[in-house]
Amino acid sequence: MAAHEDQNASDLELVRRIKRGDEQGFREMVDRYHARVYSLAYGVLRNSEDAEEATQDAFLTLYRKIGTFDDSKKFFSWFYRVALNAAYSRARRRKPITTVSLEDYVPRYRDDGQASPEFAAFVDGAEDEAIARDLAEHAAEFMDELPPPYRDAIWMVDVEEMKPADVADVLEISLAALKSRLHRARLFVRQRLLEVAAAPPAGGGERRVAP
Amino acid sequence: MTHDAITCKRLILEYLVDYEDGAMPEDVRRDLEWHLEHCPPCLVFLKEYRATGRTLRMLKPKDVPKNLAEAVWGFVISRCRKEE
Numbered sequence: 001m002a003a004h005e006d007q008n009a010s011d012l013e014l015v016r017r018i019k020r021g022d023e024q025g026f027r028e029m030v031d032r033y034h035a036r037v038y039s040l041a042y043g044v045l046r047n048s049e050d051a052e053e054a055t056q057d058a059f060l061t062l063y064r065k066i067g068t069f070d071d072s073k074k075f076f077s078w079f080y081r082v083a084l085n086a087a088y089s090r091a092r093r094r095k096p097i098t099t100v101s102l103e104d105y106v107p108r109y110r111d112d113g114q115a116s117p118e119f120a121a122f123v124d125g126a127e128d129e130a131i132a133r134d135l136a137e138h139a140a141e142f143m144d145e146l147p148p149p150y151r152d153a154i155w156m157v158d159v160e161e162m163k164p165a166d167v168a169d170v171l172e173i174s175l176a177a178l179k180s181r182l183h184r185a186r187l188f189v190r191q192r193l194l195e196v197a198a199a200p201p202a203g204g205g206e207r208r209v210a211p
Numbered sequence: 212m213t214h215d216a217i218t219c220k221r222l223i224l225e226y227l228v229d230y231e232d233g234a235m236p237e238d239v240r241r242d243l244e245w246h247l248e249h250c251p252p253c254l255v256f257l258k259e260y261r262a263t264g265r266t267l268r269m270l271k272p273k274d275v276p277k278n279l280a281e282a283v284w285g286f287v288i289s290r291c292r293k294e295e
């Protein structure tokens with residue numbers, strides 16, 4: 001993972017410059033991270049204006065609090081936590097967070113441990129572009145129903161396509177704990193998508209998945 | 212490990228994440244694939260799980276707002292210069 005370490009070394013060099021009060025170093029940090037921070041904030045807020053403001057908040061915190069960052073650690077882990085905090089503090093101002101119990105979304109089994117067969121229009125549907133887009137819109141709403149620790153895990157791994165080990169580092173949990181959260185979150189989204197794919201569309205009539 | 216050691220429940224709850232992540236010992240992976248070949252419901256489940264992943268990847272914002280970097284830079288520097 002040499003590329004990874006190079007990235008961190010080069011981040012730390014920028015951090016040192018910012019700590020010295022080098023505005024140009026800060027400018028380079030903004031160029032390097034603004035898109036990633038925005039995307040992370042968008043996952044929490046799902047609205048570009050709020051995500052934009054959260055991005056500004058995150059960089060303001062970076063500029064003010066960089067002195068508290070311990071540079072024996074990975075910079076991106078620290079900064080992603082700052083970014084998540086910035087997004088969640090905006091989310092709290094916007095609306096109360098209501099979340100579901102994930103217990104209901106673990107698949108059910110027969111007594112012999114065999115899964116009851118559930119055949120899904122959704123698997124084929126996800127291959128069709130229009131249906132896939134529709135499903136993705138629903139999936140975006142389902143993300144709001146996940147408890148934040150689960151949403152953070154699934155957003156970073158499955159949407160941002162970050163490595164699970166890096167996400168565990170950001171969230172300050174073990175890799176095993178991250179994978180467990182990730183899996184529960186995926187089971188939840190899967191079940192909700194199945195419900196959507198199986199439900200008739202709002203206008204009535206039977207929902208057809210393109211052949 | 213015999214093939215019987217992997218039940219549907221264990222496959223789905225304990226092994227699927229590592230299987231998809233590629234982080235699985237070779238022998239366990241072989242047993243798991245044997246199970247998948249012989250258990251249609253689990254194969255369907257795997258396909259659903261993967262379709263879920265494909266759907267989620269579509270949620271990534273396609274582009275950042277124009278001039279976001281400039282806006283961020285301007286916001287932070289104006290705030291901090293005022294404070295100095």
Ligand SMILES: [Zn+2]
Pocket residue numbers: 114115218219222246250252253
């Ligand atoms: Zn099975």
